[in-house]
Amino acid sequence: xxxxxxxxxxxxxxxxxxxxxxxxxxxxxxxxxxxxxxxxxxxxxxxxxxxxxxxxxxxxxxxxxxxxxxxxxxxxxxxxxxxxxxxxxxxxxxxxxxxxxxxxxxxxxxxxxxxxxxxxxxxxxxxxxxxxxxxxxxxxxxxxxxxxxxxxx
Numbered sequence: 001x002x003x004x005x006x007x008x009x010x011x012x013x014x015x016x017x018x019x020x021x022x023x024x025x026x027x028x029x030x031x032x033x034x035x036x037x038x039x040x041x042x043x044x045x046x047x048x049x050x051x052x053x054x055x056x057x058x059x060x061x062x063x064x065x066x067x068x069x070x071x072x073x074x075x076x077x078x079x080x081x082x083x084x085x086x087x088x089x090x091x092x093x094x095x096x097x098x099x100x101x102x103x104x105x106x107x108x109x110x111x112x113x114x115x116x117x118x119x120x121x122x123x124x125x126x127x128x129x130x131x132x133x134x135x136x137x138x139x140x141x142x143x144x145x146x147x148x149x150x151x152x153x
Contacts, residue, residue: 020073020117055083077116105135
């Protein structure tokens with residue numbers, strides 16, 4: 001059973017490399033305080049790992065749970081975002097502000113929020129995550145554009 005089955009919301013998965021680990025821990029604690037269920041896909045220590053391997057874990061979880069959402073972290077947020085966007089069914093967005101998170105969901109139907117473990121405070125991350133999870137895809141004129149993202153080049 002996936003993590004959010006009981007509340008009717010899409011399942012939520014978190015994954016980070018070693019550089020994103022401290023902020024991921026803070027986010028999991030915040031999610032616990034908000035009573036938002038999630039599955040932590042690792043890492044579970046600051047020991048060095050390769051972000052493409054962590055991205056694969058998250059991609060596998062999302063492939064097995066269509067409609068699920070993810071939060072991915074690495075040092076800059078860029079590496080894991082690039083790795084995730086290699087998967088056709090993932091629309092990962094690196095967000096630094098609440099506004100970027102809102103547009104990533106509303107206009108781009110992003111299903112993974114990527115965050116920087118080095119450049120965001122825990123408070124900033126909590127607000128960005130909150131907006132990402134609360135915002136719905138608007139559809140309409142944006143649907144045609146989002147559908148083209150999964151097409152062969």
